[in-house]
Amino acid sequence: MDKQQAQRKNSKMVVKLMAIVLGMFGFGFALVPLYDVLCDALGINGKTSEVAAVYESVEVDTSRLITVDFITRINTGMPWEFKAKTRQVKVHPGEMSQVNFYVRNPTKSLIVGQAVPSVSPGPAALYMNKTECFCFEQQTLQAGEEVLMPMKFYVDPQLPKNITYFTVQYTLYNVTASAEVVAMN
Amino acid sequence: MTATTNDTHHDGPHDEEHHEHHIPTGIKRWLYTTNHKDIGTLYLWFAFIMFLTGGAMAMVIRAELFQPGLQIVEPNFFNQMTTVHGLIMVFGAVMPAFTGLANWLIPMMIGAPDMALPRMNNWSFWILPFAFAILLSSLFMEGGGPAFGWTFYAPLSTTYSNDGTALFVFAVHIMGASSIMGAINVIVTIWNMRAPGMTWMKMPLFVWTWLITAFLLIAVMPVLAGAVTMVLTDKFFGTSFFDAAGGGDPVMFQHIFWFFGHPEVYIMILPAFGIISQIIPTFARKRLFGYASMVYATASIALLSFIVWAHHMFTTGMPVAAELFFMFATMLISVPTGVKVFNWVATMWRGSMTFEVPMLFALAFIVLFTIGGLSGLMLAITPVDFQYHDTYFVVAHFHYVLVTGAIFSIMAAVYYWLPKWTGKMFDIGLAKWHFWCSLISVNVLFFPMHFVGLAGMPRRIPDYALQFADFNKWISIGGFAFGLSQLIFLALLIKACKKKGEPVSDQVWEGAEGLEWEIPSPAPYHTFETPPEVK
DSSP: OHHHHHHHHHHHHHHHHHHHHHHHHHHHHHHHHHHHHHHHHHOOSSSOOEEEEEEEEOOOOOTOOOEEEEEEOOOTTTTOOOEOOOOOOEOTTTTOEEEEEEEEEEEEEOEEEEEEEEEEEEEGGGGGEEEGGGSOOEEEEOTOEEEEEEEEEEETTTTTTTTOEEEEEEEEEEEEHHHHHHHOO | OOOSSSSSGGTTTTHHHHHOOOOOTTTTHHHHHHHHHHHHHHHHHHHHHHHHHHHHEEEEHHHHSSSSOOOOOHHHHHHHHHHHHHIIIIIIIIIHHHHHHHHHHHHHHOSSOOSSHHHHHHHHTTTTTHHHHHHHHHGGGGTTTTSTTTTTTTTTTTTTTTHHHHHHHHHHHHHHHHHHHHHHHHHHHHHHHHOOTTOOOGGGGHHHHHHHHHHHHHHHHHHHHHHHHHHHHHSSOOOOOOOOOGGGOOOHHHHHHHHHHHHHHHTTTTTHHHHHHHHHHHHHHOOOHHHHHHHHHHHHHHHGGGGGGGGGGGGGGGGHHHHHHHHHHHHHHHHHHHHHHHHHHHTTTTTOOOOOOOHHHHHHHHHHHHHHHHHHHHHHSSHHHHTTTTTTHHHHHHHHHIIIIIIIIHHHHHHHHHHHHHOOOOOHHHHHHHHHHHHHHHHHHHHHHHHHHTTTBBOSSOOOOOGGGHHHHHHHHHHHHHHHHHHHHHHHHHHHHOSSOOOOOOOSTTOOSGGGGOOOOOOOOOOOOOOOOOO
């Protein structure tokens, strides 16, 4: 085999290997949506759906009573006060109910907040259907402003029989900086 | 393996007049070189300098931990030391050393005149010093270097890091590019340039293990590049890959990182397996036991390495089913690894063993790597890992597999092939001092870490509870002794590079077999310009 032939063979192989490299670089980023899809499908990280559920022809299962706890947490760097007005509700699966959360911006400047829900135990997250939630969008509070934020939900009657009690936690993040970036763009 | 060159004299002294190469002299020779032997030498020296640099940082760490309380450095600087020590040892010492050995040895072992892509080879080396200059310079800048651990978990590396993170990201990108180019070169060389008759199952195991390692590299280094890019955009450009407030997830960082990180572990140990499989048969004077099973074991370790990553994250609150899956998958790896250890032992069984310096390091490797493997098996057990997670037990585990594993194998390799490279036997007295001092001190250094880890001492802390004081004093003494022992190695290498010592034969070691032992010692600048016939 002469030199040119050998070089052609080598370059062909380099092209193929570079394709693997680029493919794997893409795969690294593909892991991001893949991770979300897997977590949604298996309900394994306690994330609830980010879109509002529709309450339509849901049968109420009066044979069971589910206890739902609501707790709140403020992330580091977030100066707001954040409380669950209703700490606990007992609901039948399929029954609509509403709970309220209180927030106040005690600072002297405008702050944008984002609440992120998390359900424990994780598998219950798949059955926590929210028709209305402050966590679907960012909250902007002027200096000193206080608001009562509603959240409407029902527990899917398909909820596995072994789950009788679950906790919904909202963590409030200060997203003022990134909201500004988005606004600028 | 039996192999002969058809005209060995071709590579002899009149090689130079035959080709009339104008080799540039001085620094230009090294800057412009495309010769696999020159580049191999550059890689090896670079790795050794990085080994000493990262080692100096380990000395700072051990000096601070010599007694409880804060004596020498600030906690933030301590964190920079643990972080940069890890990065330098992984990306600057172990990986370039293996690439250097690959450059020197693969063409000579498969009967090729050079690497397939010599110009890219020059590039892949010469971008490395820039990467590490960037990383090291960040230590001297305002705010200091990276302090979030070599694993750069978000949000430590995003929300809570300083602006120097951009330099860290850029340095990792360059290191990754260098590794990827090196790996592509290795694959193309092995695939296309084997001498006639050098069939797949006749390839020396060092070549086999490097081929598989190179595939691991091109599969996972791009994922690391992706991970650091996400950290960069999260920190500076307002994305939220790992920020829960923006819909991201910090736990996902760990999944992406360890999807790279676990195969990376095998990138650092598979070539070591290859080296040990070359050395043990030579000094046992027997053929390697179970050659084919060694090849298959290496391949199955590489494949399994892609499905075990989450054993680094047992405590992140994964579902039980996932914890069990990753536990069993991890334990499964000990089967092919066990095959290798038993094959090495079986090779020595009833062999005519002698204990030259490379063999001493290889034997130490087998025993001490197995200790590291066993502590790894303990860590694989999910409920047990909940206790061991982030303690010094983990530190003990990965230093046994990386220092007495990967680094001992590199030292074994250097002692084994150094006479072939220089044509002179190294200073055996110094080498034995180096071996025994290293062997004793490395165990004083790392073995007590198991105990303090089991007792609950967390890793990555500059201060600790009083009850760990005695063990830590011993660990630090072992650390200083191990650090000093490497200066013996430095002295030996300088002496060897000055070409002092007894001239050696072509075969060098009595039981050595393979194409590289059939060319003259020292290996001529150009070898196998006419491919040898392998029978």
